[in-house]
Amino acid sequence: EAGVAQSPxxxxxxxxxxxxxxxxxxxxxxxxxxxxxxxxxxxxxLIQFQNNGVVDDSQLPKDRFxxxxxxxxxxxxxxxxxxxxxxxxxxxxxxxxxxxxxMYEQYFGPGTRLTVT
Amino acid sequence: xxxxxxxxxxxxVPEGENLVLNCSFTDSAIYNxxxxxxxxxxxxxxxxxxxxxxREQTSGRLNASLDKSSGRSTLYIAASQPGDSATYLCAVIPxxxxxxxxxxxxxxxxxx
Numbered sequence: 748e749a750g751v752a753q754s755p756x757x758x759x760x761x762x763x764x765x766x767x768x769x770x771x772x773x774x775x776x777x778x779x780x781x782x783x784x785x786x787x788x789x790x791x792x793l794i795q796f797q798n799n800g801v802v803d804d805s806q807l808p809k810d811r812f813x814x815x816x817x818x819x820x821x822x823x824x825x826x827x828x829x830x831x832x833x834x835x836x837x838x839x840x841x842x843x844x845x846x847x848x849x850m851y852e853q854y855f856g857p858g859t860r861l862t863v864t
Numbered sequence: 865x866x867x868x869x870x871x872x873x874x875x876x877v878p879e880g881e882n883l884v885l886n887c888s889f890t891d892s893a894i895y896n897x898x899x900x901x902x903x904x905x906x907x908x909x910x911x912x913x914x915x916x917x918x919r920e921q922t923s924g925r926l927n928a929s930l931d932k933s934s935g936r937s938t939l940y941i942a943a944s945q946p947g948d949s950a951t952y953l954c955a956v957i958p959x960x961x962x963x964x965x966x967x968x969x970x971x972x973x974x975x976x
Contacts (some may be wrong), residue, residue: 751907780963789868789953789966790908803963838907845962852898853964855907 751856770839778845887954
């Protein structure tokens, strides 16, 4: 079974530029998550999709971050314009059904390391 | 507001030692708790998931316990190996929500 795929793996941009990350979840997984992990911290949830609808985006800085999951499969996360404090690893994860109880496991991709200079 | 704390932040042990990593959370109302491993430059790998009704889970040399009433979980690693060197993260899903709250992790180094 293929895992969660993300690209690019690394990205260096200057502040005020824009950047986009792509995620392909495990086939059949309804729920997709984007996390931000700043160096030395645990991941923080930015946005959660169930199929192509947003479940939670309470911690997404909506003035500069946007995300979409067209057709309920792949997803893109965009930052425009980037700030220095956006330097972090952006992790994508998926699960079979993130709204089920008991909860299903989340499976993580390798992440995209963003450096903003 | 749920907060997750992991102690110690870093740990170095000689190969072969048994060790315990700690995770504490402030609100006992959780759906589950999950332990992850993160290697440098990599994503997270799930190690063990404990449902709220369970007390422990085991996989190979790993054993995780959960005491909801005291807000604690421990990850026990038996006979540690250099390949166990990584950052270990615990995460909880508070009841009534569907998102993980992560701790800051314990960075483990097993010396050969």
